[in-house]
Amino acid sequence: MRFKRHATLLESTLRRVSARPRQLLASQSNRFRFASSNAAYPKDIAIIGGGISGLSSAHFVAKEFPNSKITIFDSQEESGGWLRSRRVEVPGGDVIFEYGPRTLRPGPYTLPTIHDLGLEDHVLFTPRDSHAAKNRYIYYPDRLNRMPGSELEFFNTIRLMQSGVMDGVHNILAEPWQRRRPLSKSDESIGDFIARRVDKRIAQNIFSGVFHGIYAGDIWQLSARTLLSQGWHLEGQHGSVLGGYLTLMSNNNSPVMVFPAHPYDVAQMQMLQREINGKSEFDFDFIQGLIACSTYTFKDGLQQLSQTLQHSLENNEQVDIRMGTPVHSYTLDEGTEQVQVVIGEAESRNTQNFDLVISTLRAKELTPYVTVMTVNLFFSKPNLIPVSGFGYLIPQSVPFEQNPERALGVIFDSDAVPGQDTVKGTKLTVMLGGHWWDGWQGYPDEYEGAELAKSVIQRHLGITEEPAACHVSLHHDCIPQYTVGYEDRLKQYGEKLQSDFKGKVRVVGNQYNGVGVNDCVRGAWSLAKALSGDGWKKTSCGLDRAMDTRPWVLAPLPKMEFRKGTLTPPPPGSGPPGPTNMG
The missing domain is CATH 1.10.3110.10 (protoporphyrinogen ix oxidase, domain 3)
Incomplete structure (x- = not known):
């Protein structure tokens, strides 16, 4: 099986994306200045992690502080975190395999990012009346x-x-x-x-x-x-x-x-609505498609979002992306009020000082993690799945003899994400492991994973054909588990961060904001807004919602409507939109 180089996104997209930062930043060279407690902005900002949370944070923070120098560090050679999309050659054409997340639910937080990156024409919608949405x-x-x-x-x-x-x-x-x-x-x-x-x-x-x-x-x-x-x-x-x-x-x-909602969420939604209403250039057809869809993704897979973000940042002269560069640790220098970040492998470590650090690193004491194996399968014969729909999930009550492989579920990619492939056939993904593998000392290898997946779909779906293409991915510790007592632990962790770093370190990511892509983008957007103005000088640690002990309030949930060029706000007197209906 041969993989095409996925870095070749559509050239038209890259040209549009790369043109924007140059135009915006042409007059910003040599404007970086030393930051101090009296500075208007942080001179040097480090972002630890090049996944969707880190890239989104860089995107939003660069808009809030156009004069700051932003450096992204990631130990991996490829950005995007768990977003991994590959175009795979099969007989007669090629197909997209998603090793991680594959679709997004419509919501407002990712909307401005898609617009900023010029990705509207690359979005694939799954309509609400489709089999994938209804079944x-x-x-x-x-x-x-x-x-x-x-x-x-x-x-x-x-x-x-x-x-x-x-x-x-x-x-x-x-x-x-x-x-x-x-x-x-x-x-x-x-x-x-x-x-x-x-x-x-x-x-x-x-x-x-x-x-x-x-x-x-x-x-x-x-x-x-x-x-x-x-x-x-x-x-x-x-x-x-x-x-x-x-x-x-x-x-x-x-x-x-009306529904109960945390007042922090209500305020965030009000702020986002004002920001969206301030944009008059949204593509009307795209907005209508977003309203009418159940889920959506991109023509080159969900990783197209993170790759286009990276390309946009690479063309922004204030951003430096250093892949393959792990961060060992960071401490606060009380004298300079800067964060000392230890960078690199053991034999070549060096220390750099930053006025502000945004970290997506894990807090071991906060959550456990689970390991998941995904097995992507493509069959040249179409319509092998006996039903149409998004897929199926396997509950814990299923007898062992019906699920000895310890599968979590199967996604019918042919139905769930139409429009990405150049050849007809049957495409699906089997998910294995998760909490079923807690405590295991080892995991199935690629051959074993493929055999387990084929066994699942043979018993459950009656598929006995050999796949034309198969790919097995093992994702170690990929999903944080918000176990009982999580919110109390999160608050305690936030208090310790504030005490240790005095607001110079902020955290964001799927361990803090939610495990979905939309959650991570929302967390990055909220963090950037909290930093704006003099917010970066405050003692926040990025966990403002967790630290907010105000009681929940009742928030109306009006239906959000779009008119040509703008988001229509709720009618006067209807109150703020609640966060829970926005995804």
Whole structure:
């Protein structure tokens, strides 16, 4: 199997991207000055990590501080972190294999970045009325079950009831009468929360599958307070989730729905909405496509986003990207109020001073991680999958004999991401491992991984053909696990960062902001906004939301609408848009 050099993005995109920074920065040479406590901006900024969080941080921070020198350090030779897209040659053409994330949900935080990079024409939308958007499956106990969508389907509901996957769902109606959790309980697992409020079978059959698809994690370890935050707060404020929601609806005099939201999130959404409204040059067709889609990606894969970001930064004279350059450690020099960063391998380490450091490095004490193996398969024969849809997830309740490979789920890439390939066929991705591999001393090799994946799809989908192309990727410690007590640990970690670095080190990344690409971009945008003006002189550590102890508020969730050239704000008096409907 031969891989084309993925660095060859469409030349038209690169020409447009490279032209913008030169025009903007033509007059900025020789304008860097020494920073001090009285300086208007930080002279030297280090960003540790060249994944999507680090690249996005550089992009946003460069806009806030056009006179600062920004240096990105990453131990890897290729930027993008877990974003890995490869165009693979197969008989008759080529296909895109995604080794990591493959789609984004529509939301406002990535929108300005796509616009800045000129990527609108390279976006591929999956419409909401497509099979991929409407059909999502759970494998239980030995067959695929299509889960309910927005439409009520009588016969499918009957089949779901007969399969057993929905056992216990009727207990949702009794949820308002369940005993409220003790006031002393500060957190619990998702599994315990669902079992206590509804039914253990719903936790095992449905929720465990859903969280396999997002976190590759164990619902009996993941935090309900963090990952089911609205339900957790509804119970805390009103005694029950469903009862609390109905109370909000009955007391709501606003023309829009309201939900509990953290005031920090509400303020961030207001700020972003003002920024988007200030842009008059958005492509109207792109905006309409974004509104109408279920998910989206790019013609050359999701890594096209990070690669175009890198290319844009490389053409910005204030940014220096140093790949293959690991950061060993950093400490605060109390005398100079600068951060001393130790850079390089052991035999060639050197120290550089920076006025500000933005770190995406992991905090070992904050979260454990899981390891996931993805197996990309392409078959020259089309329509091998017996159903159409995005794919299926495998819950923890599936008997071992139906999942001895310890698979998490299978994505039907042919349906989920159409339009990337130059040849017809059947393309899918099998996900293995996650929390199932916790404590393992070793993992399957490439041959074993391929055989495990082929075994899964033969048993579950009846596919017996040999693939025309196969690629196995092992992602060590790729997804942080927000386990029970995460928010308390995050707050304590933030307090220590503030005490140790006095605001000179800020953190961002999937361990702090959420595991999705949109979450990482949102975190970078929020961090840059907090730095703007004199914000970089404050003692924040980048964990402003975690450190914000204000009680949750009710925020209206108006439907966001776009008119030609701008985002229409909610009607007067409707209040700020809540963060939870924006992805």
